[in-house]
Amino acid sequence: xxxxxxxxxxxxxxxxxxxxxxxxxxxxxxxxxxxxxxxxxxxxxxxxxxxxxxxxxxxxxxxxxxxxxxxxxxxxxxxxxxxxxxxxxxxxxxxxxxxxxxxxxxxxxxxxxxxxxxxxxxxxxxxxxxxxxxxxxxxxxxxxxxxxxxxxxxxxxxxxxxxxxxxxxxxxxxxxxxxxxxxxxxxxxxxxxxxxxxxxxxxxxxxxxxxxxxxxxxxxxxxxxxxxxxxxxxxxxxxxxxxxxxxxxxxxxxxxxxxxxxxxxxxxxxxxxxxxxxxxxxxxxxxxxxxxxxxxxxxxxxxxxxxxxx
Numbered sequence: 037x038x039x040x041x042x043x044x045x046x047x048x049x050x051x052x053x054x055x056x057x058x059x060x061x062x063x064x065x066x067x068x069x070x071x072x073x074x075x076x077x078x079x080x081x082x083x084x085x086x087x088x089x090x091x092x093x094x095x096x097x098x099x100x101x102x103x104x105x106x107x108x109x110x111x112x113x114x115x116x117x118x119x120x121x122x123x124x125x126x127x128x129x130x131x132x133x134x135x136x137x138x139x140x141x142x143x144x145x146x147x148x149x150x151x152x153x154x155x156x157x158x159x160x161x162x163x164x165x166x167x168x169x170x171x172x173x174x175x176x177x178x179x180x181x182x183x184x185x186x187x188x189x190x191x192x193x194x195x196x197x198x199x200x201x202x203x204x205x206x207x208x209x210x211x212x213x214x215x216x217x218x219x220x221x222x223x224x225x226x227x228x229x230x231x232x233x234x235x236x237x238x239x240x241x242x243x244x245x246x247x248x249x250x251x252x253x254x255x256x257x258x259x260x261x262x263x264x265x266x267x268x269x270x271x272x273x274x275x276x277x278x279x280x281x282x283x284x285x286x287x288x289x290x291x292x293x294x295x296x297x298x299x300x301x302x303x304x305x306x307x308x309x310x311x312x313x314x315x316x317x318x319x320x321x322x323x324x325x326x327x328x329x330x331x332x333x334x335x336x337x338x339x340x341x342x343x344x345x346x
Contacts, residue, residue, distance in 0.1 A: 058329030095129030114156030198248030
C-alpha cells in the first residue's frame, strides 16, 4: 500500500488539522504563500514520489485565490511524481453557476471542474454540492458526501420534534431526506428569486402553525433566503425557528440579518472557517472532520465509501 499524505492550502487549515488527527498522521510540509504582486507560490517540502496524496482545500471566500492555491498545489504534486492526487473540496465554489438561466452566461461550475481535472487531479472528494448533477461535470471519479448525519445527530441528541422546512422548491429533496431521518413532517416555501442574492417569499406549502421548525439548506450566503423564510413562517404561526446548513458562507449582511431575526439557532458545519467578522451567538458549528477523515481512509484503502453516502 502506498503512503498516505495530507496537504492543505490556506483555506481551512484547522479542518485539515482535525482530519489529520482523526487519521493519526501529520499534515504534509508545504509552503503556500504569495508573491508581492498577489501570485500564488507553492513549494512541497517533502518527498511525495509514489504517495497517495490528499489536498484539503475548500474553495471558500476569497474563492478565486483559494481555487488558485488548490490548482497550483496539485500541479506541484503532480510534477513531484505523486502516485495519486485527490482534491478534498469540502465546499465547492461556483457550484451555484451550474446551468444557463439567462442568455450569454457561463456555466462556471463546469469550467472549474475542468480546471481541477486538467491540473492533475485523479479524483475529487466533496460535500453537499449545491446540485448533485455537478458530479457529471467531472471526467474523473467524484465521491460526494453529505453532512446530514452530523447535523441530524445534533438535533436527535436534543430530542427535537417539529416540522422540517425547505426554503425553496430546489431544496425539497434535501429537506425530505432530513425529515425522513427525523420522523418529521415536511413543508416548503414557494418563492421567486428577483436577482442574484435576492429572493421573495411567496407562500408556505405545509402546516407549520404552532410547530417548532427547522429550515434546512446547503448554503447560507447573505442569509436573505433564510431570514425571509423566518418572517413567512412567523406569519404562518410557527413557534420556535431553527436553521441548518452545511456551508456557512455568510457574506455581506448575513450575520446582521441572522442577529436581527427571530431565529433561535443556526447549526452549521466547519467546511468553511468562520472568523470574528462572521461569528454570532446564534451560530453552532459542528465538525465534519471525522466524516471526511473516514472517507479519506476508505479511499486510501480502496474500500467502499458508499455507506457514508447518507
